[in-house]
Amino acid sequence: MNIMRREPHPLTGxxxxxxxxxxxxxxxxxxxxxxxxxxxxEWLEGEVTQADPLMLLYIAGPDLxxxxxxxxxxxxxxxxxxxxxxxxxxxxxxDDMQPxxxxxxxxxxxxxxxxxxxxxxxxxxxxxxxxxxxPECIPPEMKLTNTISGGPIKVNTDRYWKQEYHDLEVEKxxxxxxxxxxxxxxxxxxxxxxxxEIAHLSYLxxxxxxxxxxxxxxxxxxxxxxxxxxxxxxxxxxxCPYHGWSWNLDGSLKEITTEWDFPGVREDAAQLPPVxxxxxxxxxxxxxxxxxxSFEEFIGPVxxxxxxxxxxxxxxxxxxVSKLIRANWKVVMEAFMEAYHVIATHxxxxxxxxxxxxxxxxxxxxxxxxSQFPAPGxxxxxxxxxxxxxxxxxxxxxDGQRGLMQALTGETLEDFSDLELQGGSxxxxxxxxxxxxxxxxxxxxxxxxxxNPDESIMxxxxxxxxxxxxxxxxxxxxxxxxxxxxxxxxxxxxSLSKITDQDVFNVPSVHKGLKAKQPPxxxxxxxxxxxxxxxxxxxNKAMGIEG
Numbered sequence: 001m002n003i004m005r006r007e008p009h010p011l012t013g014x015x016x017x018x019x020x021x022x023x024x025x026x027x028x029x030x031x032x033x034x035x036x037x038x039x040x041x042e043w044l045e046g047e048v049t050q051a052d053p054l055m056l057l058y059i060a061g062p063d064l065x066x067x068x069x070x071x072x073x074x075x076x077x078x079x080x081x082x083x084x085x086x087x088x089x090x091x092x093x094x095d096d097m098q099p100x101x102x103x104x105x106x107x108x109x110x111x112x113x114x115x116x117x118x119x120x121x122x123x124x125x126x127x128x129x130x131x132x133x134x135p136e137c138i139p140p141e142m143k144l145t146n147t148i149s150g151g152p153i154k155v156n157t158d159r160y161w162k163q164e165y166h167d168l169e170v171e172k173x174x175x176x177x178x179x180x181x182x183x184x185x186x187x188x189x190x191x192x193x194x195x196x197e198i199a200h201l202s203y204l205x206x207x208x209x210x211x212x213x214x215x216x217x218x219x220x221x222x223x224x225x226x227x228x229x230x231x232x233x234x235x236x237x238x239x240c241p242y243h244g245w246s247w248n249l250d251g252s253l254k255e256i257t258t259e260w261d262f263p264g265v266r267e268d269a270a271q272l273p274p275v276x277x278x279x280x281x282x283x284x285x286x287x288x289x290x291x292x293x294s295f296e297e298f299i300g301p302v303x304x305x306x307x308x309x310x311x312x313x314x315x316x317x318x319x320x321v322s323k324l325i326r327a328n329w330k331v332v333m334e335a336f337m338e339a340y341h342v343i344a345t346h347x348x349x350x351x352x353x354x355x356x357x358x359x360x361x362x363x364x365x366x367x368x369x370x371s372q373f374p375a376p377g378x379x380x381x382x383x384x385x386x387x388x389x390x391x392x393x394x395x396x397x398x399d400g401q402r403g404l405m406q407a408l409t410g411e412t413l414e415d416f417s418d419l420e421l422q423g424g425s426x427x428x429x430x431x432x433x434x435x436x437x438x439x440x441x442x443x444x445x446x447x448x449x450x451x452n453p454d455e456s457i458m459x460x461x462x463x464x465x466x467x468x469x470x471x472x473x474x475x476x477x478x479x480x481x482x483x484x485x486x487x488x489x490x491x492x493x494x495s496l497s498k499i500t501d502q503d504v505f506n507v508p509s510v511h512k513g514l515k516a517k518q519p520p521x522x523x524x525x526x527x528x529x530x531x532x533x534x535x536x537x538x539x540n541k542a543m544g545i546e547g
Contacts, residue, residue, distance in 0.1 A: 151526030
């Protein structure tokens with residue numbers, strides 16, 4: 001049942017009020033004029049005939065049970081086992097929060113800095129570093145900045161929907177690039193295996209008897225049947241359900257049934273084709289290319305240093321949800337690579353905070369970072385902070401994060417700088433993984449759905465901090481959502497589910513528009529879409545495309 005929400009629009013003050021049955025009353029501020037709309041955007045009656053579709057979605061669209069509408073980045077497992085009441089954690093119950101921030105739209109005219117044009121609300125990250133209360137604790141790599149030069153740039157639309165691009169991605173990216181297959185917690189014991197699928201390819205990631213992890217092709221070498229259709233536990237042999245040929249956990253051939261009828265075949269079928277494996281911060285990465293360089297070289301030293309102190313290897317899987325989406329995987333992924341969309345896509349969030357146009361974007365090879373220092377007001381509404389006010393907020397955020405993490409993990413974090421305690425970066429690793437920074441918990445993954453370039457699978461892991469000296473909770477069960485399911489059908493994602501419903505609201509229409517657009521190109525900005533531009537630099541390089 002929907003929560004009966006009633007909120008002003010952050011730019012106009014127009015009131016959006018849920019009426020039940022998916023209907024919303026939209027009433028202009030200081031006026032009796034109103035309109036009634038469905039949450040999908042259809043006008044039903046009244047003098048007001050236009051409404052913000054994302055506000056309609058938030059107010060009366062698919063919703064969460066109220067007891068799960070808490071912040072995904074703060075509630076521990078104990079909030080779900082009854083040990084600690086859910087109400088004890090910060091939530092998104094708007095009626096429990098601070099006064100709403102409403103302000104008329106004002107164009108952000110930008111400011112010219114030594115690094116290039118930035119928002120009028122931009123503060124140089126060096127200002128916060130110079131005033132950090134524990135500068136000696138800051139890893140040198142975290143002080144580095146590096147934006148991609150040039151821009152804006154054009155990108156052709158063909159790569160988002162043409163079959164030839166999907167087919168080339170399989171050959172040039174999915175068969176040759178390091179990619180996250182699973183978390184180690186998903187295969188904790190010998191014989192546990194994870195079926196990782198990307199496009200039409202399928203691999204078995206297997207925990208060995210000695211505790212190591214190996215991966216190989218998930219295909220019987222007799223007639224090509226998949227050896228396993230889904231992940232599982234405690235296997236001792238991979239036996240094909242079709243004719244019974246079998247392989248050991250390490251991929252070596254165990255048995256060919258009636259081998260007398262296959263003279264000379266054993267040598268050819270002696271080993272399931274292996275793929276490279278790398279373990280990093282609790283993730284299991286694979287690369288099907290035997291000639292590929294190391295994972296450490298692929299991710300790079302800056303990214304390695306960025307995650308080193310945050311204990312990702314000790315995280316537990318608090319939520320694990322996948323959803324089918326009617327859009328190309330790149331279209332979906334790009335919706336999560338910039339904060340430029342906040343003012344239009346997440347209007348309700350601006351009622352409590354800024355518009356994030358002051359975000360900082362850096363790229364380092366295959367890894368990109370978007371840091372959000374204390375949001376100094378809302379530049380696109382003319383609501384600004386002084387540098388001194390921003391620094392005070394910087395300290396408050398750091399102190400609050402230290403207290404929260406101490407409560408969740410028992411660690412004092414005395415060796416953490418203020419910069420590290422911010423923990424608010426949303427990061428991406430080419431080609432399709434988004435492991436957010438600090439203690440933000442979010443890990444997104446984006447994959448093509450089989451061989452159809454018009455469809456994709458989006459995966460969300462919530463990786464929650466946990467005391468290093470205590471056994472971790474059992475990983476959350478994997479939930480699969482269909483094309484027409486809302487993310488709120490996975491309440492374990494808490495308030496993130498409603499935010500993600502807004503994020504994916506646009507992408508099917510973007511995908512359709514890309515197929516129809518003339519001229520057949522789109523634009524990416526010089527700075528705010530720098531991480532997306534960097535993705536396309538890496539994409540072009542991997543695909544062998546000039547430009």
